[in-house]
Amino acid sequence: MHLPTAADTLALGAQLAARIGPGDIVGLMGELGAGKTTLVRGIIGALGHRGEVRSPTFNLVQEYETAPPVCHVDLYRLENIRQVIDLGLTDYMTTHALLIEWIERANGLIEPTIRVHLTFADVGREAEIT
Numbered sequence: 001m002h003l004p005t006a007a008d009t010l011a012l013g014a015q016l017a018a019r020i021g022p023g024d025i026v027g028l029m030g031e032l033g034a035g036k037t038t039l040v041r042g043i044i045g046a047l048g049h050r051g052e053v054r055s056p057t058f059n060l061v062q063e064y065e066t067a068p069p070v071c072h073v074d075l076y077r078l079e080n081i082r083q084v085i086d087l088g089l090t091d092y093m094t095t096h097a098l099l100i101e102w103i104e105r106a107n108g109l110i111e112p113t114i115r116v117h118l119t120f121a122d123v124g125r126e127a128e129i130t
């Protein structure tokens with residue numbers, strides 16, 4: 001779908017939020033600045049979080065006590081595949097929904113239930129959801 005503005009990316013996140021439950025893994029793909037964190041903001045906001053959603057750049061994982069609770073993960077700074085295991089994401093999988101930016105860096109070690117691929121368009125962005 002076409003997302004002409006950042007507000008449309010947030011709105012798509014809100015729509016996705018209605019379909020997300022514990023155990024879901026939303027894998028976000030798309031180059032730098034494609035809108036992955038914006039989409040995550042839309043999801044986390046719609047799930048009831050009030051306040052900022054920062055990119056989890058240094059700790060890689062940020063937890064939110066929403067309903068359902070979510071873990072926001074950014075694999076951009078992942079240095080090796082071993083680190084994916086060390087993140088301990090399996091501990092969250094029964095209780096939380098995982099929202100994972102740069103899912104392609106997990107080298108297939110994490111299998112998303114929902115994939116969102118964001119690309120740049122002439123105006124705004126395109127999102128492909130599978």
Ligand SMILES: Nc1ncnc2c1ncn2[C@@H]1O[C@H](COP(=O)(O)OP(=O)(O)OP(=O)(O)O)[C@@H](O)[C@H]1O
Nearest residue numbers: 003004005006009032033034035036037038124125
């Ligand atoms: N549909 C859209 N149209 C225009 N601008 C958008 C759209 N969606 C998001 N943006 C803008 O794109 C910029 C980058 O967004 P964002 O930080 O979400 O990207 P990202 O994919 O998370 O980047 P990174 O790879 O650095 O983590 C922000 O300024 C955001 O407002």
Ligand SMILES: [Mg+2]
Nearest residue numbers: 036037055101
């Ligand atoms: Mg980001």
